Amino acid sequence: MARHVVARVSDIPERGRIIVTLQGRSVGIFRVRDKFYAVLNRCPTRAPSCAAAPSSAT
Template sequence: MARFVVAKVGEIPRGEQKVVRVKGREILLLNVDDEYAALLNRCPHEGAKLLCGARVGLLESDEPGRFSYTRQGEFLRCPWHGWEFEIRTGQSWCDPKDTRIKNYDVKIEPGESLAKGPYVAESFPVHVEDSYIVIYL
């Protein structure tokens, strides 16, 4: 699986987010209590940009008239229709069986592991076919 360096650890403060582009995809990188999550920046319902959505928590009740607000900032609400998704997994809380946001693995790696060699240029196979040079990507 290909790795893409998208930000420094201190670049996205706790509770904040940033959109990065990787291979033509807009990916929303979020800091949730100093853990990072990455979601496709598009609601699966009708395509709203999730960057514009509110970060919310979970409202729970064990009986009528009593409730608690927990997991503050761990859910993302679509700005168009209010669908809510768990940030760490992309799971929908409106339609959990069939709907989720594409999420990506995020890892923190030390800088020296990204910069050490040997450096290798990307190469492509080249074939000659009836006097034409063909490159395969």
Template sequence: MTRHVVAEASDFADREIRRVEAGGKAIALVRVDGAFFALLDRCPHGGAALSGGRLAHQVESSGPGDYRICRRDEMLRCPWHGWEYDLKTGQSWSDPKSTRTRAFAAENVAGDELVKGPYVAETIPVTVEGDYVVVELP
């Protein structure tokens, strides 16, 4: 692993998304509640720069008309098609086979029983050392 200083932590606003370069790779660097997250700055679905996206909440529901926000600003939404990627794991819950308009049978199941989408954004280890944000690339 090679380590690269990519930003000064004190210059980074909370909930800011910034494109940085390290080791010839474009990285979407995000700060949420003081923690830093780094994803490869390319949506694996359509190729958009994720750094141009917005933060989104994860929403849970126990049934129709009931919903609650459970993870504030922990998803990064692609600016092109709105696909969302978990900042911690890069996992998307979108699937191109289910994005068209079509009727399906529906049932109430626990969240851990859902099928994950086929796309996963590449995550990059990130730490803060002193006042510097450091990413680790293979």
């Protein structure tokens, strides 16, 4: 697994996230309980899934 430095720990607040581009792909980086998770910013409908603000689906 490759490692990439994308931000400082202090740049991502607890329960926060940032969106970065790695090798041409949009990736959401999430911080949960001082652990970091990277998720490809795509859903099956090809729309971004790590939106800047939560959406409310009805």
